[in-house]
Amino acid sequence: MDWKLSSHPHHTLQAQIVALITERIEQGDWVAGTRLPAQRELAMRFGVNRSTVQAALDELKADGLLETRRGSGAYVSGSAWNALLARSQPNWQRHIRTSVHRPNLHTIRLINESEPDPSFIRLGTGELSPELLPAKQLEQSLHDLKLDPRALGYSEPLGSLRLRLAICNKLAAIGIHAQPDHVCIVSGALQALQLISVGLLEERSAVFHESASYLNSVHPFQSAGMRMLTFQPDSSDARERLARAGSGRQSLLYAVPTLNNPTGRSWTGKERGAVYDACSDLRIPIVEDDVYRDLLFAPGLPPIKASDSSGQVLYLGSLSKSLSPGLRIGWIVAPSPVIARLADVKMQTDYGSSAFSQEIAAHWLESGLYAHNAWQLRSELQARAVFAEQALHDRFGEFADWEKPEGGFYIWLRFRHPIADKSFFRRLLDRKVLINPGYIYAPGDLHHIRFSYAYASQAEMITGLDILRDEVMRSLSNPNR
Amino acid sequence: MDWKLSSHPHHTLQAQIVALITERIEQGDWVAGTRLPAQRELAMRFGVNRSTVQAALDELKADGLLETRRGSGAYVSGSAWNALLARSQPNWQRHIRTSVHRPNLHTIRLINESEPDPSFIRLGTGELSPELLPAKQLEQSLHDLKLDPRALGYSEPLGSLRLRLAICNKLAAIGIHAQPDHVCIVSGALQALQLISVGLLEERSAVFHESASYLNSVHPFQSAGMRMLTFQPDSSDARERLARAGSGRQSLLYAVPTLNNPTGRSWTGKERGAVYDACSDLRIPIVEDDVYRDLLFAPGLPPIKASDSSGQVLYLGSLSKSLSPGLRIGWIVAPSPVIARLADVKMQTDYGSSAFSQEIAAHWLESGLYAHNAWQLRSELQARAVFAEQALHDRFGEFADWEKPEGGFYIWLRFRHPIADKSFFRRLLDRKVLINPGYIYAPGDLHHIRFSYAYASQAEMITGLDILRDEVMRSLSNPNR
Numbered sequence: 001m002d003w004k005l006s007s008h009p010h011h012t013l014q015a016q017i018v019a020l021i022t023e024r025i026e027q028g029d030w031v032a033g034t035r036l037p038a039q040r041e042l043a044m045r046f047g048v049n050r051s052t053v054q055a056a057l058d059e060l061k062a063d064g065l066l067e068t069r070r071g072s073g074a075y076v077s078g079s080a081w082n083a084l085l086a087r088s089q090p091n092w093q094r095h096i097r098t099s100v101h102r103p104n105l106h107t108i109r110l111i112n113e114s115e116p117d118p119s120f121i122r123l124g125t126g127e128l129s130p131e132l133l134p135a136k137q138l139e140q141s142l143h144d145l146k147l148d149p150r151a152l153g154y155s156e157p158l159g160s161l162r163l164r165l166a167i168c169n170k171l172a173a174i175g176i177h178a179q180p181d182h183v184c185i186v187s188g189a190l191q192a193l194q195l196i197s198v199g200l201l202e203e204r205s206a207v208f209h210e211s212a213s214y215l216n217s218v219h220p221f222q223s224a225g226m227r228m229l230t231f232q233p234d235s236s237d238a239r240e241r242l243a244r245a246g247s248g249r250q251s252l253l254y255a256v257p258t259l260n261n262p263t264g265r266s267w268t269g270k271e272r273g274a275v276y277d278a279c280s281d282l283r284i285p286i287v288e289d290d291v292y293r294d295l296l297f298a299p300g301l302p303p304i305k306a307s308d309s310s311g312q313v314l315y316l317g318s319l320s321k322s323l324s325p326g327l328r329i330g331w332i333v334a335p336s337p338v339i340a341r342l343a344d345v346k347m348q349t350d351y352g353s354s355a356f357s358q359e360i361a362a363h364w365l366e367s368g369l370y371a372h373n374a375w376q377l378r379s380e381l382q383a384r385a386v387f388a389e390q391a392l393h394d395r396f397g398e399f400a401d402w403e404k405p406e407g408g409f410y411i412w413l414r415f416r417h418p419i420a421d422k423s424f425f426r427r428l429l430d431r432k433v434l435i436n437p438g439y440i441y442a443p444g445d446l447h448h449i450r451f452s453y454a455y456a457s458q459a460e461m462i463t464g465l466d467i468l469r470d471e472v473m474r475s476l477s478n479p480n481r
Numbered sequence: 482m483d484w485k486l487s488s489h490p491h492h493t494l495q496a497q498i499v500a501l502i503t504e505r506i507e508q509g510d511w512v513a514g515t516r517l518p519a520q521r522e523l524a525m526r527f528g529v530n531r532s533t534v535q536a537a538l539d540e541l542k543a544d545g546l547l548e549t550r551r552g553s554g555a556y557v558s559g560s561a562w563n564a565l566l567a568r569s570q571p572n573w574q575r576h577i578r579t580s581v582h583r584p585n586l587h588t589i590r591l592i593n594e595s596e597p598d599p600s601f602i603r604l605g606t607g608e609l610s611p612e613l614l615p616a617k618q619l620e621q622s623l624h625d626l627k628l629d630p631r632a633l634g635y636s637e638p639l640g641s642l643r644l645r646l647a648i649c650n651k652l653a654a655i656g657i658h659a660q661p662d663h664v665c666i667v668s669g670a671l672q673a674l675q676l677i678s679v680g681l682l683e684e685r686s687a688v689f690h691e692s693a694s695y696l697n698s699v700h701p702f703q704s705a706g707m708r709m710l711t712f713q714p715d716s717s718d719a720r721e722r723l724a725r726a727g728s729g730r731q732s733l734l735y736a737v738p739t740l741n742n743p744t745g746r747s748w749t750g751k752e753r754g755a756v757y758d759a760c761s762d763l764r765i766p767i768v769e770d771d772v773y774r775d776l777l778f779a780p781g782l783p784p785i786k787a788s789d790s791s792g793q794v795l796y797l798g799s800l801s802k803s804l805s806p807g808l809r810i811g812w813i814v815a816p817s818p819v820i821a822r823l824a825d826v827k828m829q830t831d832y833g834s835s836a837f838s839q840e841i842a843a844h845w846l847e848s849g850l851y852a853h854n855a856w857q858l859r860s861e862l863q864a865r866a867v868f869a870e871q872a873l874h875d876r877f878g879e880f881a882d883w884e885k886p887e888g889g890f891y892i893w894l895r896f897r898h899p900i901a902d903k904s905f906f907r908r909l910l911d912r913k914v915l916i917n918p919g920y921i922y923a924p925g926d927l928h929h930i931r932f933s934y935a936y937a938s939q940a941e942m943i944t945g946l947d948i949l950r951d952e953v954m955r956s957l958s959n960p961n962r
Contacts, residue, residue, distance in 0.1 A: 022818055063816045064792025077791070078764055112828075116637060130630035138633065142623035149611035152619065152807040156597060187668070191831040218829065283559055310558070311545025326633040326836025335544040337503055347593075348700070350672040354835035355807025 121464035124436030155352030159185025175306030206251035259292035388453035409454035418446035605917030636833030640666025656787030740773035869934035890935035899927035
């Protein structure tokens with residue numbers, strides 16, 4: 001057992017002891033009935049005061065992980081949960097453990113754990129800064145909400161008709177002509193991917209995605225046992241690749257053709273056409289994730305869905321990026337039999353999305369509040385992008401390259417040397433700077449980080465980028481590199 | 482192929498044709514490339530106008546199910562979705578199909594399809610009537626909501642701390658002493674069951690439930706491949722039964738000890754103690770579903786969780802029954818390692834519940850609005866229960882028995898003869914009266930229906946019960962019975 005505690009300023013010694021012991025038990029190393037060393041001995045091994053050990057053990061007892069037997073110290077309790085936690089890994093993870101690189105998962109866990117701590121500077125977060133969220137206007141708009149009692153019951157499977165109509169209107173403006181029964185409301189695009197994975201695909205289906213992909217950082221398809229394969233929209237052999245790997249099997253292609261996460265890149269018209277045609281010929285359905293569209297600084301190409309004559313594109317949108325993640329409102333657009341299937345799965349999962357969120361979303365879309373807010377947001381993000389580019393230029397002009405952002409949150413910063421490894425990430429973490437390294441999105445990629453100008457304030461960006469530069473210099477001067 | 486259309490007043494002929502053809506394609510009977518009969522022939526077979534056939538085919542084309550080839554009519558299209566829909570059943574259903582009785586599933590589907598139609602009288606619905614939902618007060622309360630911008634971003638894994646604190650306060654009043662890190666916010670109790678199923682259990686684990694059980698009408702455990710076993714809290718062999726069936730395997734016991742769904746019954750103190758002790762000795766975790774507690778007409782026994790010294794009870798609550806289903810707010814209370822695991826699965830599923838719903842829920846709990854509303858609701862439900870009992874007595878006194886309801890929505894009406902079969906259900910359906918037959922909850926039970934006094938108005942109850950009596954008489958006089 002590892003008895004070494006770190007001097008991490010945000011995890012108390014007590015919390016670290018609790019975590020270490022919990023880990024032993026959860027992993028089944030210490031089974032029910034195991035007697036723990038005496039408090040004095042534990043204190044010595046951990047190198048802490050006995051009172052700290054005592055407090056940690058009390059916490060573990062309160063959680064039911066330990067139990068005391070009169071006069072003979074602490075034992076791993078036989079509480080039923082211990083056994084469950086130890087023996088079973090969540091089913092959703094069973095396929096991930098073997099298929100996704102460990103440093104990837106571990107890095108994501110460290111990011112998730114550190115994000116709530118306000119003392120971290122978050123240079124990679126794919127989320128609007130609280131100051132960019134229209135809290136006051138949302139609060140104000142609640143005064144105008146009229147609640148129909150029928151809307152407060154259990155939802156229809158497809159979600160609020162009023163909201164679906166508002167979404168159809170919004171989609172018409174970008175060339176997608178949908179009726180309300182082609183739309184299913186979901187609690188954000190991630191839920192949409194879960195429903196597609198569980199409701200439409202067989203295990204071991206092939207899911208194509210770009211080589212730097214958001215799907216490597218969340219795992220809706222991997223966790224259901226799909227095989228992940230990469231493709232490149234700009235590659236002339238895309239068609240051949242899809243045909244070879246996908247033939248004879250169920251398959252699906254996932255793409256973010258507008259403002260890709262993490263690269264920020266948008267596909268050209270030629271790429272859109274080529275991928276659509278290839279998928280059309282090969283009967284491969286396309287999931288077009290278009291959640292960043294409303295953050296384009298200048299009008300972009302229409303979505304692939306707009307010229308989908310065969311109904312093979314399943315289109316995803318969301319208000320999480322362009323209004324508020326807390327609403328948990330997104331949508332799927334597809335042929336009605338597909339929508340019916342997905343809505344059915346959704347009802348079995350959570351009986352529909354919040355009626356209040358749906359009413360608020362409908363009100364914002366209908367009233368023009370949404371469009372006005374998105375317009376303001378774009379201009380604020382654009383100002384942030386300009387600032388960020390200058391700050392990057394001043395510090396990394398000689399070491400890194402990037403493309404000018406056309407919208408959204410991200411700059412896919414490419415260091416000329418492969419320095420963005422796990423130790424680089426950890427050194428920055430120790431200095432309270434949180435980055436999203438490229439290897440989260442493209443396993444093995446040590447050249448990139450996903451820089452986000454949407455979250456940190458200007459002052460934080462400067463401080464954070466100075467520290468980032470420090471660590472870049474240290475990596476570059478390291479003879480072991 | 483079945484070419485017969487019904488004269489169902491709520492499904493147009495066009496819709497029926499669309500449904501029949503879709504079914505053929507989805508079931509893989511008509512594969513891609515199948516040529517449909519000419520419109521004239523279809524019109525003849527269906528016995529409808531050609532224009533109706535034309536309209537149905539147009540709808541199917543718009544959905545991508547059919548395609549036209551110049552001059553040679555309509556073909557089943559090779560659209561990728563058809564193939565997916567035909568070949569794959571949703572994974573969540575793979576275990577249900579073999580393990581749950583068909584009439585059960587089919588009846589539930591018919592109920593779900595009919596419920597949105599306002600011309601049906603709903604005598605079984607487990608949901609508050611719109612007139613019992615405090616729409617005006619909810620609308621008014623939105624004016625008092627103060628939105629912290631940080632609350633509008635992505636949620637913490639466990640959900641809003643403010644709401645978790647409010648829930649801890651609420652729980653203290655019924656003897657459950659929890660800290661915020663013992664609580665995870667979920668989108669209703671059904672989602673809680675899904676998370677438990679996916680996050681804590683291995684496939685083929687044993688899940689114990691009562692023989693008439695809500696779990697037979699939804700399938701969170703069945704769909705993940707668990708083995709469902711029954712137990713009776715009042716049976717002296719409960720312990721032996723749990724021990725025999727559960728030994729050597731992972732298992733879990735699910736119970737609604739207060740106002741059970743569908744029976745409305747509450748366990749005695751002795752039953753609570755016996756089941757807890759048996760599970761304690763056998764290390765079987767208990768899921769205590771307590772969503773009806775706030776609808777007890779008189780104070781009841783405390784939850785099992787209140788005397789849980791070993792942390793083996795996982796406790797579920799919700800605002801869906803006692804405030805509004807549209808909020809989609811419920812909670813799980815458990816030891817913190819269990820909560821951490823479930824919260825992790827929840828984040829991977831939908832990134833948390835609606836921030837707006839969470840804020841509204843916290844405001845209602847903190848301000849006393851919730852308690853006041855629940856008090857009013859109880860008195861309205863009690864008045865409905867009295868009315869319903871009189872109406873039942875007048876019509877079914879000689880044919881049926883039931884227990885006086887102690888709260889909640891339900892009367893578990895027992896006919897002395899086994900008449901409540903599928904055909905009984907269908908005859909009532911044809912007469913626009915929707916009942917929840919007992920066999921949904923207890924496979925093979927033809928004696929019971931779950932009568933709900935929470936949804937239909939008094940006038941509807943009278944009309945509906947008169948029709949119900951008619952059909953009961955018809956069943957009783959049927960010599961084939």
